[in-house]
Amino acid sequence: MTAREDILGRIRTALGPDRRVPAEISRDYRLTDDRSPDDLLDVLTDRLEDYKATVVRCGPADVAPTMARALRTALGEHAPADVVVAPGVPAAWRPDGAVEDDGRPAVDLAAYAAAVAGVSVAIAETGTLVLDGSALSGRRALSLLPDCLVCVVEAHQVVSGVPEGLARLDPTAPLTMISGPSATSDIELQRVEGVHGPRTLVVVLVA
Amino acid sequence: MTAVFLGIPTAPRGVGHLRGDESFPDAARNSLQNGQLRANLGHATSTIRGKRAAVVGEVADWAELREAGRAIKAATMARLDEHLIALEEQVTARGGTVHWARDANEANAIVTRLVQATGTDEVVKVKSMATQEIGLNEALEAAGIAAHETDLAELIVQLGEDKPSHILVPAIHKNRAEIREIFLRTMPGVDPELTDEPRHLAMAARAHLRERFLRARVAISGANFAVAETGTLAVVESEGNGRMCLTLPQTLITVMGIEKVVPTWRDLEVFLQLLPRSSTGERMNPYTSLWAGVTPGDGPQEFHLVLVDNGRTAVLADEVGREALHCIRCSACLNVCPVYERAGGHAYGSVYPGPIGAVLSPQLTGVQDNASLPYASSLCGACYDVCPVAIDIPSILVHLRAEHVEAQTRTTPEAVAFRALSKAMSSPRLWRLAQRAAGLGRFLARGRPTLPAALPPPASKWTRTRDLPTPPAETFTQAWAREHGG
Numbered sequence: 001m002t003a004r005e006d007i008l009g010r011i012r013t014a015l016g017p018d019r020r021v022p023a024e025i026s027r028d029y030r031l032t033d034d035r036s037p038d039d040l041l042d043v044l045t046d047r048l049e050d051y052k053a054t055v056v057r058c059g060p061a062d063v064a065p066t067m068a069r070a071l072r073t074a075l076g077e078h079a080p081a082d083v084v085v086a087p088g089v090p091a092a093w094r095p096d097g098a099v100e101d102d103g104r105p106a107v108d109l110a111a112y113a114a115a116v117a118g119v120s121v122a123i124a125e126t127g128t129l130v131l132d133g134s135a136l137s138g139r140r141a142l143s144l145l146p147d148c149l150v151c152v153v154e155a156h157q158v159v160s161g162v163p164e165g166l167a168r169l170d171p172t173a174p175l176t177m178i179s180g181p182s183a184t185s186d187i188e189l190q191r192v193e194g195v196h197g198p199r200t201l202v203v204v205l206v207a
Numbered sequence: 208m209t210a211v212f213l214g215i216p217t218a219p220r221g222v223g224h225l226r227g228d229e230s231f232p233d234a235a236r237n238s239l240q241n242g243q244l245r246a247n248l249g250h251a252t253s254t255i256r257g258k259r260a261a262v263v264g265e266v267a268d269w270a271e272l273r274e275a276g277r278a279i280k281a282a283t284m285a286r287l288d289e290h291l292i293a294l295e296e297q298v299t300a301r302g303g304t305v306h307w308a309r310d311a312n313e314a315n316a317i318v319t320r321l322v323q324a325t326g327t328d329e330v331v332k333v334k335s336m337a338t339q340e341i342g343l344n345e346a347l348e349a350a351g352i353a354a355h356e357t358d359l360a361e362l363i364v365q366l367g368e369d370k371p372s373h374i375l376v377p378a379i380h381k382n383r384a385e386i387r388e389i390f391l392r393t394m395p396g397v398d399p400e401l402t403d404e405p406r407h408l409a410m411a412a413r414a415h416l417r418e419r420f421l422r423a424r425v426a427i428s429g430a431n432f433a434v435a436e437t438g439t440l441a442v443v444e445s446e447g448n449g450r451m452c453l454t455l456p457q458t459l460i461t462v463m464g465i466e467k468v469v470p471t472w473r474d475l476e477v478f479l480q481l482l483p484r485s486s487t488g489e490r491m492n493p494y495t496s497l498w499a500g501v502t503p504g505d506g507p508q509e510f511h512l513v514l515v516d517n518g519r520t521a522v523l524a525d526e527v528g529r530e531a532l533h534c535i536r537c538s539a540c541l542n543v544c545p546v547y548e549r550a551g552g553h554a555y556g557s558v559y560p561g562p563i564g565a566v567l568s569p570q571l572t573g574v575q576d577n578a579s580l581p582y583a584s585s586l587c588g589a590c591y592d593v594c595p596v597a598i599d600i601p602s603i604l605v606h607l608r609a610e611h612v613e614a615q616t617r618t619t620p621e622a623v624a625f626r627a628l629s630k631a632m633s634s635p636r637l638w639r640l641a642q643r644a645a646g647l648g649r650f651l652a653r654g655r656p657t658l659p660a661a662l663p664p665p666a667s668k669w670t671r672t673r674d675l676p677t678p679p680a681e682t683f684t685q686a687w688a689r690e691h692g693g
Contacts, residue, residue, distance in 0.1 A: 003307040007465065010215050010520035011288040014529075021285045025278045029271040029477070047490060103504065106455055107421045126480075126491035139505040140454045140496075144447065163476040171437040171472040172301065172499040174506055177479075179491035182447035186360035186376055187383055187405040189251040189258075191487075195359065195409050196416065197447025197494060 033160030047127025051180025082113040088135025106141035114148035123165040133174040149198040218518035227556015230579040235550040258488025280533035290435040297438025301500025303510040315346035334358035335429025357448035372552025426452035459507035481595035485537035518571035540590035562590035581607035652677035
């Protein structure tokens with residue numbers, strides 16, 4: 001007998017001939033939220049700042065200059081080509097001189113100081129940005145290796161809670177949920193921001 | 208119905224880390240003498256208790272989420288075979304390969320073979336309870352493969368040649384000064400000016416591991432959840448070491464206990480709310496990676512999923528005990544447990560310490576191999592209160608104690624004493640006599656509220672760890688008779 005048949009057989013034996021299959025799961029928890037879109041933006045900002053992320057707001061026409069200012073604050077003086085952008089990031093968002101990710105070996109992305117990506121959805125209640133591996137979000141290594149990550153969030157992408165957020169996602173896409181810069185609580189259970197992932201997270205909120 | 212009766216094997220001996228070298232009371236006696244350990248644990252657990260309480264308190268629908276979490280897990284177990292088959296189908300359809308392992312030995316052999324097939328002799332690892340449980344690192348080492356732990360706490364444990372003592376923070380028993388000392392002693396090229404500031408220690412780990420991540424060809428991870436209907440795997444983490452391992456190498460091998468499957472994508476909306484708040488006391492952990500099979504041009508191009516039984520089906524056979532399989536490894540029960548806080552994780556002898564370990568380890572191994580663990584609790588119930596999926600740990604502890612007592616073939620003095628007590632309590636005449644006899648204890652107590660601990664053996668085995676209250680001058684029935692003219 002194969003290990004597969006053996007294990008499945010053990011499960012059937014363990015559960016016995018008359019399994020008690022519980023009734024339908026009652027999902028009495030909150031699925032939606034009646035807060036206004038503006039309130040949600042404030043909640044998202046509050047949560048992200050609590051994680052020590054930097055949040056800057058701007059109108060749809062000012063994304064590129066706002067991002068340039070944020071990058072100067074985060075990186076100091078830097079060469080324009082130190083910044084890499086996901087291939088689907090619109091031209092209007094791109095900082096001058098930024099390099100587009102051209103699919104080079106993933107580890108080479110570590111040479112850039114900052115990466116720019118769009119998100120698929122943002123969850124206000126938990127301060128979570130979700131990247132989905134699309135051209136706009138870029139491949140997973142892009143938002144991982146450069147030490148500074150800039151994510152652009154548009155107001156219509158912001159939902160209240162986790163249930164609404166997951167409902168908008170494709171479960172078969174390579175998804176990364178990001179809530180603040182990388183962090184650890186491994187020393188005396190005290191939170192410290194900045195370990196292996198980007199130590200700086202900048203969120204440009206377009207509203 | 209028990210696993211033994213049904214012929215379902217428990218986790219084998221001689222491999223992995225589910226059994227200690229000594230019983231819980233013996234191990235705990237040693238750790239209780241370590242003042243530094245107690246101070247470190249007291250500090251860390253009180254910090255995390257406060258954080259958890261704050262972020263759970265702000266969720267208005269926590270009770271509903273908790274009930275949904277419990278119900279989803281119960282429903283999963285009731286159709287575990289079907290969900291695993293669906294998971295296998297989905298993972299395979301998306302370019303992954305699924306392997307089944309009856310026990311630790313089989314799982315270790317599968318992973319070793321997969322690593323050898325890539326031609327590499329080193330792997331990077333994401334923190335995983337399942338691979339610790341089966342002793343994978345030791346098995347790989349025996350085959351000449353170096354396994355590098357990349358989670359900060361796991362790294363501290365590995366560099367210090369220590370053992371993990373907590374599910375979430377394996378190095379919780381070490382304070383910052385001790386961690387600094389380990390790094391200075393073991394990290395090649397570490398800055399000799401390294402301070403014990405947690406931020407500096409984290410930076411030292413970043414520098415130490417960076418190059419390893421970039422050159423790694425094979426990674427090994429565990430899984431927090433696996434969605435049967437979509438084949439989506441989930442790893443929840445904080446530092447980004449998980450993302451490095453799940454993204455950069457060519458080959459990814461994920462080792463997962465069969466109970467980690469959840470039926471639907473929607474179920475994650477419950478667990479991704481319950482887990483971070485219960486675990487690190489955050490609204491959300493910094494990084495959660497979700498993937499299904501292989502994505503061309505993004506991440507590992509070869510993906511293997513190893514499904515491990517190793518005693519889980521034996522746990523499933525116990526209608527009361529199977530609830531222990533609902534555990535999502537948040538470690539909230541450890542952080543609130545008065546016994547864990549004082550004895551520390553090593554005393555439990557298993558990779559699963561604390562209250563959940565006290566119910567899980569003896570069931571995975573068979574209660575005879577971890578017989579002292581069901582007693583490693585005062586049954587205060589704090590673990591049940593904080594459990595995000597409402598596992599009734601105290602009831603399972605009592606259930607396992609009963610199973611252990613029933614399995615005894617020799618008559619112990621304790622059993623004789625309780626048999627006599629049972630007889631006395633079933634007869635009013637004998638009970639009154641016994642109460643009168645107990646009144647003699649007042650002479651031994653000499654006015655103190657408890658009897659002296661140093662009773663002669665075998666009674667000393669009981670009184671050493673329990674305070675026996677001095678019997679009252681008048682029993683309840685005597686008082687009732689006096690006041691109501693009985």
